[in-house]
Amino acid sequence: xxxxxxxxxxxxxxxxxxxxxxxxxxxxxxxxxxxxxxxxxxxxxxxxxxxxxxxxxxxxxxxxxxxxxxxxxxxxxxxxxxxxxxxxxxxxxxxxxxxxxxxxxxxxxxxxxxxxxxxxxxxxxxxxxxxxxxxxxxxxxxxxxxxxxxxxxxxxxxxxxxxxxxxxxxxxxxxxxxxxxxxxxxxxxxxxxxxxxxxxxxxxxxxxxxxxxxxxxxxxxxxxxxxxxxxxxxxxxxxxxxxxxxxxxxxxxxxxxxxxxxxxxxxxxxxxxxxxxxxxxxxxxxxxxxxxxxxxxxxxxxxxxxxxxxxxxxxxxxxxxxxxxxxxxxxxxxxxxxxxxxxxxxxxxxxxxxxxxxxxxxxxxxxxxxxxxxxxxxxxxxxxxxxxxxxxxxxxxxxxxxxxxxxxxxxxxxxxxxxxxxxxxxxxxxxxxxxxxx
Amino acid sequence: xxxxxxxxxxxxxxxxxxxxxxxxxxxxxxxxxxxxxxxxxxxxxxxxxxxxxxxxxxxxxxxxxxxxxxxxxxxxxxxxxxxxxxxxxxxxxxxxxxxxxxxxxxxxxxxxxxxxxxxxxxxxxxxxxxxxxxxxxxxxxxxxxxxxxxxxxxxxxxxxxxxxxxxxxxxxxxxxxxxxxxxxxxxxxxxxxxxxxxxxxxxxxxxxxxxxxxxxxxxxxxxxxxxxxxxxxxxxxxxxxxxxxxxxxxxxxxxxxxxxxxxxxxxxxxxxxxxxxxxxxxxxxxxxxxxxxxxxxxxxxxxxxxxxxxxxxxxxxxxxxxxxxxx
Ligand code: SF4
Ligand code: SF4
Ligand code: SF4
Numbered sequence: 074x075x076x077x078x079x080x081x082x083x084x085x086x087x088x089x090x091x092x093x094x095x096x097x098x099x100x101x102x103x104x105x106x107x108x109x110x111x112x113x114x115x116x117x118x119x120x121x122x123x124x125x126x127x128x129x130x131x132x133x134x135x136x137x138x139x140x141x142x143x144x145x146x147x148x149x150x151x152x153x154x155x156x157x158x159x160x161x162x163x164x165x166x167x168x169x170x171x172x173x174x175x176x177x178x179x180x181x182x183x184x185x186x187x188x189x190x191x192x193x194x195x196x197x198x199x200x201x202x203x204x205x206x207x208x209x210x211x212x213x214x215x216x217x218x219x220x221x222x223x224x225x226x227x228x229x230x231x232x233x234x235x236x237x238x239x240x241x242x243x244x245x246x247x248x249x250x251x252x253x254x255x256x257x258x259x260x261x262x263x264x265x266x267x268x269x270x271x272x273x274x275x276x277x278x279x280x281x282x283x284x285x286x287x288x289x290x291x292x293x294x295x296x297x298x299x300x301x302x303x304x305x306x307x308x309x310x311x312x313x314x315x316x317x318x319x320x321x322x323x324x325x326x327x328x329x330x331x332x333x334x335x336x337x338x339x340x341x342x343x344x345x346x347x348x349x350x351x352x353x354x355x356x357x358x359x360x361x362x363x364x365x366x367x368x369x370x371x372x373x374x375x376x377x378x379x380x381x382x383x384x385x386x387x388x389x390x391x392x393x394x395x396x397x398x399x400x401x402x403x404x405x406x407x408x409x410x411x412x413x414x415x416x417x418x419x420x421x422x423x424x425x426x427x428x429x430x431x432x433x434x435x436x437x438x439x440x441x442x443x444x445x446x447x448x449x450x451x452x453x454x455x456x457x458x459x460x461x462x463x464x465x466x467x468x469x470x471x472x473x474x475x476x477x478x479x480x481x482x483x484x485x486x487x488x489x490x491x492x493x494x495x496x497x498x499x500x501x502x503x504x505x506x507x508x509x510x511x
Numbered sequence: 512x513x514x515x516x517x518x519x520x521x522x523x524x525x526x527x528x529x530x531x532x533x534x535x536x537x538x539x540x541x542x543x544x545x546x547x548x549x550x551x552x553x554x555x556x557x558x559x560x561x562x563x564x565x566x567x568x569x570x571x572x573x574x575x576x577x578x579x580x581x582x583x584x585x586x587x588x589x590x591x592x593x594x595x596x597x598x599x600x601x602x603x604x605x606x607x608x609x610x611x612x613x614x615x616x617x618x619x620x621x622x623x624x625x626x627x628x629x630x631x632x633x634x635x636x637x638x639x640x641x642x643x644x645x646x647x648x649x650x651x652x653x654x655x656x657x658x659x660x661x662x663x664x665x666x667x668x669x670x671x672x673x674x675x676x677x678x679x680x681x682x683x684x685x686x687x688x689x690x691x692x693x694x695x696x697x698x699x700x701x702x703x704x705x706x707x708x709x710x711x712x713x714x715x716x717x718x719x720x721x722x723x724x725x726x727x728x729x730x731x732x733x734x735x736x737x738x739x740x741x742x743x744x745x746x747x748x749x750x751x752x753x754x755x756x757x758x759x760x761x762x763x764x765x766x767x768x769x770x771x772x773x774x775x776x777x778x779x780x781x782x783x784x785x786x787x788x789x790x791x792x793x794x795x796x797x798x799x800x801x802x803x804x805x806x807x808x809x810x811x812x813x814x815x816x817x818x819x820x821x822x823x824x825x826x827x828x829x830x831x832x833x834x835x836x837x838x
Binding site for chain 1: 628630633634635636637650659662663664665666667668683684685686687688689691692693695696697699700701702703704705726727728787788791793819822823825826
């Protein structure tokens with residue numbers, strides 16, 4: 074009894090300290106700034122961006138692709154960890170699911186920022202045409218949102234019931250909310266059976282849904298006649314890239330939460346070591362697809378391909394390109410191959426590097442290609458040859474990132490990020506040496 | 512019922528065509544009716560009745576005299592989806608005659624109320640290979656028969672008509688810009704912000720004129736169906752002083768640049784006509800006649816405003832010319 078009490082005390086959501094309050098306030102301020110900038114954009118139109126008739130997709134789209142990619146972490150951790158019943162997953166999976174929920178919701182919102190006529194959103198449903206990849210997105214994103222939410226929610230039920238009891242004296246109001254969301258969980262065998270079955274179904278569903286989501290996202294590009302997009306590599310390239318972005322984000326967030334909530338006893342170096350191996354695996358796979366994408370076309374040296382690649386290797390986006398390849402891929406691989414590199418602190422920095430690299434990677438996929446059309450850009454104003462985001466675009470984009478973090482922060486504040494019931498069961502099981510069924 | 516309609520259509524087509532675009536081959540006098548229409552020299556009160564096609568596809572009988580006053584009916588977005596019956600429009604651009612006079616660009620811009628930098632017709636300076644001599648290439652929308660822009664449009668705001676024309680309904684467009692990225696010929700432009708002229712509703716909106724334009728929506732060359740319905744040439748074709756741009760109907764196998772009317776297939780065959788980026792399979796309806804036996808040296812094309820010349824300053828061949836002091 075004693076043990077499980079400390080467990081609940083440790084793992085129950087805690088009030089923010091000073092740092093937490095500052096963090097949340099900062100995120101709220103950035104979000105509000107972004108909302109104001111967006112309202113201004115709606116009033117004035119997209120002239121407030123630096124996009125033009127050639128570079129007509131900018132960081133709004135690359136940011137959207139980044140969110141979609143990062144939201145893959147839920148699917149990939151479930152696929153790799155839950156279904157293979159890896160024991161070390163327990164403290165990690167819920168964080169992955171929280172990131173997924175936050176990112177996919179923000180992906181749905183960010184795509185609208187790029188619309189010239191957000192007021193006509195309904196036309197997608199009134200006049201939607203199935204052969205357009207955008208409609209595929211319109212279908213798969215809400216589906217994925219629902220699946221992610223359910224996958225987060227169902228395993229929470231026992232914990233919510235525990236929290237209801239835990240807070241019944243200290244925070245009756247909060248306790249009531251937990252009670253409502255726990256759907257009268259009593260832990261009876263019947264309930265457990267239904268819950269396990271549901272979780273199992275959703276855990277299986279999220280894998281194809283995640284793969285479809287990433288692939289549709291890749292097809293948004295590869296269905297178009299553009300050098301750098303028109304590639305059969307795209308689907309797999311995006312899936313592997315999404316694993317990198319997602320696991321990178323996971324490492325970073327796990328580190329911060331562990332530190333902020335003092336969970337060192339639950340998320341140990343052992344977990345970081347495993348996560349590090351996971352991340353390096355995804356990076357290696359991604360490297361493979363990058364070689365396909367960036368090196369192999371050099372052999373046939375089709376003129377358009379070579380122009381495009383040289384533009385990346387040594388053109389105006391070269392510094393960014395090399396930063397993404399070296400900083401976002403090569404360095405993480407090298408560091409993570411060493412055991413010392415898989416300690417929590419270095420992992421945090423590597424995770425951060427990977428996330429930043431992944432964000433810029435999406436930019437490099439979207440914009441340089443647009444600046445290399447088949448027919449040269451000619452007879453247009455000088456500014457149409459380049460693209461760098463405007464203040465509006467930056468403020469709005471940062472706000473979407475802040476909002477994603479805000480969703481994560483909110484969920485971390487009110488949910489037990491490490492499953493209490495399961496951890497208790499596991500501790501019980503190790504004591505009695507009985508294997509635990511998932 | 513449908514059968515009868517077709518019958519009627521084909522029977523009447525001859526008359527309409529005689530009247531309209533592709534005139535002189537069947538016209539006895541051999542004079543182009545297009546120029547007749549333009550100058551108003553149609554047979555005066557001959558009492559001769561001719562049948563013409565109204566915008567909504569009905570045949571009406573009118574006095575030959577009154578043809579010039581053909582009513583400019585507004586084609587609503589719904590009607591504009593149908594296309595002009597039995598037509599298959601095609602454009603042929605003769606590169607050997609182009610000297611970058613930019614009259615096509617200006618004529619088109621004026622008619623569509625476009626701003627300085629918004630060009631449905633762009634003139635590009637091309638060079639096929641290192642040895643090849645540079646030439647000017649006027650580039651409208653190619654009104655592809657396999658248009659990627661139509662395929663990817665999520666709302667059907669971009670659509671392909673039976674007469675081959677690809678149009679945009681700016682009342683339906685959501686501004687996703689997917690069609691712009693899909694077009695391999697960079698034919699599309701976007702209205703990034705609001706402009707005062709968009710508020711001028713004196714002329715009701717029609718996808719066939721694209722006036723008034725709307726913020727956050729896409730525009731491009733429309734092949735000027737409003738002119739075609741009146742039996743006139745698109746603005747670019749009629750504005751070109753060199754007669755570079757031929758326009759016509761593939762079904763009738765005739766194209767004209769306003770002064771000369773020729774057989775489309777013969778022209779393509781004799782002059783080695785080709786389409787841009789044929790290998791993409793988009794099947795454009797704009798053909799080019801190669802820039803051989805030029806009427807003008809390419810330098811003549813630099814005889815434009817300083818500001819416009821400046822827009823070409825990054826083109827390698829322009830840099831070369833500058834070094835050689837040709838500019
Ligand atoms: S040229 Fe471009 S815009 Fe025109 S029909 Fe073809 S794909 Fe569409
Ligand atoms: S921008 Fe408009 S016309 Fe183009 S694909 Fe989107 S909805 Fe269709
Ligand atoms: S056909 Fe009409 S819209 Fe197209 S370039 Fe010529 S004038 Fe402009």
